[in-house]
Amino acid sequence: HRPMARLNLNLSKKYLDRCIKYYPGGSHFNFATPQRPLNIPFKRGEGARVWDLDNNEHIDFFNKFGALFLGHNHPQYLEAMIGGLKKATAVDMCDMEVEVAEALLARYPSADQVRFCLSGTEAVQNAIRLARGYTGKQRFVRFSGHYHGNADNIIGGYPGDTDFPTPKMKSNDVLNTKGRADGVLEAQSFLLQWNDAAVLQSTLEKYSGEIAAVIMEPFLVNGGGIAPAPGYLEQVRALCTKHNVLLIFDEVITGFRAGIGGAQGLYGIKPDITILGKALGGGSMPVSAVLSTKEIMSLYADGKVIFGGTFNGYTMGLVAVKACLTILQADTGCYERVEGHMKKIGELLVAAADDNDIPMFVQGLPNALTFHVDDVAPTSADTYSNKNKMLSNIIRETSKRFGIQFCPISRMYSNIMLNDSDVAFFGSRIGDAMQASKAEID
Ligand code: PMP
Numbered sequence: 001h002r003p004m005a006r007l008n009l010n011l012s013k014k015y016l017d018r019c020i021k022y023y024p025g026g027s028h029f030n031f032a033t034p035q036r037p038l039n040i041p042f043k044r045g046e047g048a049r050v051w052d053l054d055n056n057e058h059i060d061f062f063n064k065f066g067a068l069f070l071g072h073n074h075p076q077y078l079e080a081m082i083g084g085l086k087k088a089t090a091v092d093m094c095d096m097e098v099e100v101a102e103a104l105l106a107r108y109p110s111a112d113q114v115r116f117c118l119s120g121t122e123a124v125q126n127a128i129r130l131a132r133g134y135t136g137k138q139r140f141v142r143f144s145g146h147y148h149g150n151a152d153n154i155i156g157g158y159p160g161d162t163d164f165p166t167p168k169m170k171s172n173d174v175l176n177t178k179g180r181a182d183g184v185l186e187a188q189s190f191l192l193q194w195n196d197a198a199v200l201q202s203t204l205e206k207y208s209g210e211i212a213a214v215i216m217e218p219f220l221v222n223g224g225g226i227a228p229a230p231g232y233l234e235q236v237r238a239l240c241t242k243h244n245v246l247l248i249f250d251e252v253i254t255g256f257r258a259g260i261g262g263a264q265g266l267y268g269i270k271p272d273i274t275i276l277g278k279a280l281g282g283g284s285m286p287v288s289a290v291l292s293t294k295e296i297m298s299l300y301a302d303g304k305v306i307f308g309g310t311f312n313g314y315t316m317g318l319v320a321v322k323a324c325l326t327i328l329q330a331d332t333g334c335y336e337r338v339e340g341h342m343k344k345i346g347e348l349l350v351a352a353a354d355d356n357d358i359p360m361f362v363q364g365l366p367n368a369l370t371f372h373v374d375d376v377a378p379t380s381a382d383t384y385s386n387k388n389k390m391l392s393n394i395i396r397e398t399s400k401r402f403g404i405q406f407c408p409i410s411r412m413y414s415n416i417m418l419n420d421s422d423v424a425f426f427g428s429r430i431g432d433a434m435q436a437s438k439a440e441i442d
Pocket of ligand 1: 065222250252253278
């Protein structure tokens with residue numbers, strides 16, 4: 001086998017230099033630029049592939065931070081969006097409000113009602129406010145390695161509470177930021193180790209009078225692709241009920257990806273509040289949602305808790321949600337099909353690593369896999385080592401030169417248009433990408 005040459009990315013690099021002039025770091029967010037990587041600008045996408053400015057073809061496992069679950073240019077989605085544009089000047093309610101809510105809530109039986117907004121960050125903040133309004137309590141519990149958006153009171157860090165039941169957790173340091181309002185983390189949250197029911201129990205026993213909510217990713221995608229331990233979600237559910245604390249599932253990633261009914265459908269657990277985002281709008285429209293019971297949502301209806309947002313429930317967003325649900329519902333085999341492809345992708349990746357003496361594990365939801373460059377796969381966000389992350393980053397950056405786009409933090413997001421030929425394409429590139437990665441690592 002003669003290794004393929006690295007892709008010619010001259011036009012992309014030139015364009016990126018121009019981007020850097022106008023965008024800090026050449027990007028719209030920090031997460032893609034921890035080590036000045038090459039962010040390749042793309043001009044076209046189709047299914048699971050994207051094309052760069054130099055006309056190179058790449059397989060896409062980035063999929064817009066996982067939002068693009070339907071794939072690039074899904075024909076039915078595109079058609080629905082074009083149709084939607086004709087309605088998009090509606091200023092308030094449009095004539096599909098009921099259909100969208102019914103289709104969505106049928107898949108999330110933990111909830112009776114929904115409010116739409118635009119980003120996951122916003123939906124999380126609205127959910128926390130709702131939980132505070134409902135319980136009359138102030139603080140919340142969050143978990144190491146879980147990500148809930150870009151707001152001061154929840155991104156990174158760790159509360160410095162001396163009474164705090166668990167010590168400083170390194171895994172969240174990476175998201176620490178200057179400019180945060182003083183003391184908000186300490187004042188508002190307890191940061192605990194996830195998958196540890198005992199620590200939650202002792203915290204709730206001691207502080208439940210202060211705690212409004214427990215918020216978590218029900219399957220830890222952001223912290224290493226870690227599944228809830230058997231029985232853990234049931235224990236959390238029971239503890240929250242016992243202590244009058246609302247359980248919030250942040251299903252911004254797991255909604256639709258873990259199954260059409262999210263991780264709560266997969267595990268059969270009913271949270272009090274559900275947050276959806278990313279894939280909810282098919283990946284091209286910003287739409288997020290807060291879902292809950294009629295009783296809890298009555299605080300909105302009664303005007304006791306405010307939920308503002310000029311573009312909440314905007315027409316194109318609703319069209320996108322409807323299209324997404326319609327497509328996933330009609331394509332009944334899509335989960336089994338894509339999960340089969342992702343299994344092969346994972347196997348090809350590990351085999352290529354093996355051939356190059358790179359230790360590797362792949363774990364996570366089939367549609368949101370994480371690869372770990374380590375001898376053992378992490379079982380918590382705090383055993384997800386910096387070395388592992390750094391080596392994974394090298395593989396991600398190097399693979400771009402061979403037409404493979406991984407997501408930051410060694411993630412592989414699928415989309416439902418992934419097919420056999422994409423798997424073959426990946427198979428034809430990953431060996432060379434891994435060999436080049438090995439040279440970089442050494
Ligand atoms: N929650 C989770 C679980 C997420 O993964 C993200 C985004 N990665 C968010 C919330 C924040 O969503 P957004 O970026 O749309 O604000």
